[in-house]
Amino acid sequence: MRAVNALIVERMHSPVALIPQLAGHIVAAGGKRLRPMLTLASAQLCGYEGQRHLALATCVEFIHTATLLHDDVVDESDLRRGLATANALFGNKASVLVGDFLFSRAFQLMVADGSLEVLRILSDASAIIAEGEVHQLLTSNDTTTTEEAYLEVISSKTAALFAAACRIGAVVAERPETDAEALDRFGRSLGIAFQLVDDVLDFSARQAELGKSVGDDFREGKITLPVVLAFARGNEEERTFWRRCLEDLEQRAGDLEQAIALMTKHNALEESMERARNYGRDACEALDGFADSPIKSALLEAVEFSIDRAY
Amino acid sequence: MRAVNALIVERMHSPVALIPQLAGHIVAAGGKRLRPMLTLASAQLCGYEGQRHLALATCVEFIHTATLLHDDVVDESDLRRGLATANALFGNKASVLVGDFLFSRAFQLMVADGSLEVLRILSDASAIIAEGEVHQLLTSNDTTTTEEAYLEVISSKTAALFAAACRIGAVVAERPETDAEALDRFGRSLGIAFQLVDDVLDFSARQAELGKSVGDDFREGKITLPVVLAFARGNEEERTFWRRCLEDLEQRAGDLEQAIALMTKHNALEESMERARNYGRDACEALDGFADSPIKSALLEAVEFSIDRAY
Numbered sequence: 001m002r003a004v005n006a007l008i009v010e011r012m013h014s015p016v017a018l019i020p021q022l023a024g025h026i027v028a029a030g031g032k033r034l035r036p037m038l039t040l041a042s043a044q045l046c047g048y049e050g051q052r053h054l055a056l057a058t059c060v061e062f063i064h065t066a067t068l069l070h071d072d073v074v075d076e077s078d079l080r081r082g083l084a085t086a087n088a089l090f091g092n093k094a095s096v097l098v099g100d101f102l103f104s105r106a107f108q109l110m111v112a113d114g115s116l117e118v119l120r121i122l123s124d125a126s127a128i129i130a131e132g133e134v135h136q137l138l139t140s141n142d143t144t145t146t147e148e149a150y151l152e153v154i155s156s157k158t159a160a161l162f163a164a165a166c167r168i169g170a171v172v173a174e175r176p177e178t179d180a181e182a183l184d185r186f187g188r189s190l191g192i193a194f195q196l197v198d199d200v201l202d203f204s205a206r207q208a209e210l211g212k213s214v215g216d217d218f219r220e221g222k223i224t225l226p227v228v229l230a231f232a233r234g235n236e237e238e239r240t241f242w243r244r245c246l247e248d249l250e251q252r253a254g255d256l257e258q259a260i261a262l263m264t265k266h267n268a269l270e271e272s273m274e275r276a277r278n279y280g281r282d283a284c285e286a287l288d289g290f291a292d293s294p295i296k297s298a299l300l301e302a303v304e305f306s307i308d309r310a311y
Numbered sequence: 312m313r314a315v316n317a318l319i320v321e322r323m324h325s326p327v328a329l330i331p332q333l334a335g336h337i338v339a340a341g342g343k344r345l346r347p348m349l350t351l352a353s354a355q356l357c358g359y360e361g362q363r364h365l366a367l368a369t370c371v372e373f374i375h376t377a378t379l380l381h382d383d384v385v386d387e388s389d390l391r392r393g394l395a396t397a398n399a400l401f402g403n404k405a406s407v408l409v410g411d412f413l414f415s416r417a418f419q420l421m422v423a424d425g426s427l428e429v430l431r432i433l434s435d436a437s438a439i440i441a442e443g444e445v446h447q448l449l450t451s452n453d454t455t456t457t458e459e460a461y462l463e464v465i466s467s468k469t470a471a472l473f474a475a476a477c478r479i480g481a482v483v484a485e486r487p488e489t490d491a492e493a494l495d496r497f498g499r500s501l502g503i504a505f506q507l508v509d510d511v512l513d514f515s516a517r518q519a520e521l522g523k524s525v526g527d528d529f530r531e532g533k534i535t536l537p538v539v540l541a542f543a544r545g546n547e548e549e550r551t552f553w554r555r556c557l558e559d560l561e562q563r564a565g566d567l568e569q570a571i572a573l574m575t576k577h578n579a580l581e582e583s584m585e586r587a588r589n590y591g592r593d594a595c596e597a598l599d600g601f602a603d604s605p606i607k608s609a610l611l612e613a614v615e616f617s618i619d620r621a622y
Binding site: 014016018070074092093094096097098101104105107110111114116119126127129131133134135137138 | 326329403408409414415416418419431445449
């Protein structure tokens with residue numbers, strides 16, 4: 001990861017100073033570097049001993065960072081509702097353009113690597129992520145969103161890049177397609193579990209303990225699984241509450257607490273975690289074909305960590 | 312172009328309905344399709360007889376459309392100044408995400424084409440465009456911008472894609488690098504001429520005749536060549552006027568007319584057109600090595616048209 005971190009800093013350079021400045025701000029804040037780590041670990045699991053995985057892990061992080069920057073873009077309506085984001089510092093336009101730069105830079109790095117297979121995997125993942133983000137935009141504020149639609153959104157916007165990050169490891173190691181598929185499945189299931197936990201944490205006291213704000217999704221009217229389950233099980237009075245808060249975005253003091261109380265009443269947070277644990281188990285099973293090794297243990301621990309951070 | 316138009320519609324399809332809806336809105340409004348036409352004409356000039364140029368012309372148009380969508384993104388400050396854009400219909404976030412989708416789709420099309428050389432050309436162009444757009448953001452509202460900085464901005468944000476669109480024609484035809492370089496130079500010079508004329512038109516009565524609004528750049532505080540020249544030649548009182556209008560964005564009734572009067576006084580519009588004609592001549596010269604043919608005449612006419620639309 002030290003080599004990848006050095007590459008990230010080196011390759012985000014541009015004579016236009018705002019680019020490394022803004023990108024650096026996000027890369028520094030991003031912190032976890034989970035996705036590039038998955039590329040490195042997958043390559044190692046496949047016995048890869050070359051250097052190509054370093055630049056490709058950097059691509060994965062650049063695509064992720066571009067997505068974060070573009071996610072920071074806000075609409076006038078968000079501003080009216082007082083939603084501030086990291087882009088408050090730089091503005092919408094800068095977030096978009098620096099994101100575009102990182103995205104293009106990721107493709108330059110892939111071209112330099114020279115594998116059409118890797119280019120296919122990451123351009124497919126990028127198109128799916130964009131589709132998922134648009135789909136999420138459409139389900140925002142829509143309390144009739146189904147569990148199925150929610151799973152489609154997170155499979156696209158989160159799990160597709162996790163899957164691609166892992167699959168690349170098998171590709172650089174020139175392993176057969178069965179290994180590539182196993183790693184793809186590992187990444188996809190881990191990504192879904194990861195996003196489910198993220199969505200639960202937004203309503204959890206644990207999030208506050210971690211120093212992050214609680215209720216961001218609620219304030220934006222994002223429809224996540226805990227909301228879908230609580231709404232489906234709610235009576236007419238409760239549904240009126242959800243519609244007022246999430247569709248009309250008319251929120252008052254005490255509404256977030258009321259939302260959490262309704263989720264608890266309907267067991268929505270615990271059941272969402274149960275779904276996350278199921279996907280986590282599927283991720284672990286996906287690696288059954290790989291012999292035990294320290295790197296395999298590390299990947300299994302990454303699954304455990306992704307779920308346990310909820311507690 | 313009929314085949315390219317059909318491909319554009321087919322490949323912007325997505326199960327997420329907002330994507331073809333929004334992209335179609337821009338593609339329909341874009342109209343001229345100058346860039347993909349350059350790819351087709353360049354390939355034909357190089358004697359290419361296959362089908363690959365169709366998908367690659369579509370890539371070029373998708374990258375251009377993504378840039379337009381991302382250009383539509385506005386900041387709170389723009390909204391305060393009452394600048395409406397096409398994105399008023401759909402919002403910032405939708406413009407960003409659908410742009411990302413088209414950009415990814417362009418790379419998927421290139422991967423399907425399978426040429427690493429084409430991928431290199433268009434990923435390099437994309438990174439340069441993003442850099443140029445960030446650079447433009449930084450020179451916005453800065454009356455000390457030099458002619459050199461202005462030329463750097465338009466070389467990156469406009470001419471790089473024109474150059475790439477033309478170069479691709481030589482690549483699919485497998486012509487020697489000298490032909491690729493000649494077409495690159497043709498596209499680059501044409502792109503600079505094209506942008507110079509665009510920037511002059513923003514202050515021209517001709518623009519009003521074409522049914523487009525005059526003074527958009529002025530209202531945004533964009534620093535284009537006519538402004539750079541008029542500012543450099545202005546006295547202290549005139550410079551105070553430019554700073555108030557473009558740096559402080561304090562604009563009153565009659566300011567646009569005053570700006571045009573100052574440009575006329577200092578011959579700034581006519582000299583900007585003179586620069587455009589010089590770049591146009593360079594574009595034509597770049598094709599000297601190609602034998603006369605109907606398609607070469609069409610390319611030379613494209614240069615003439617790009618400049619003559621100012622009159």
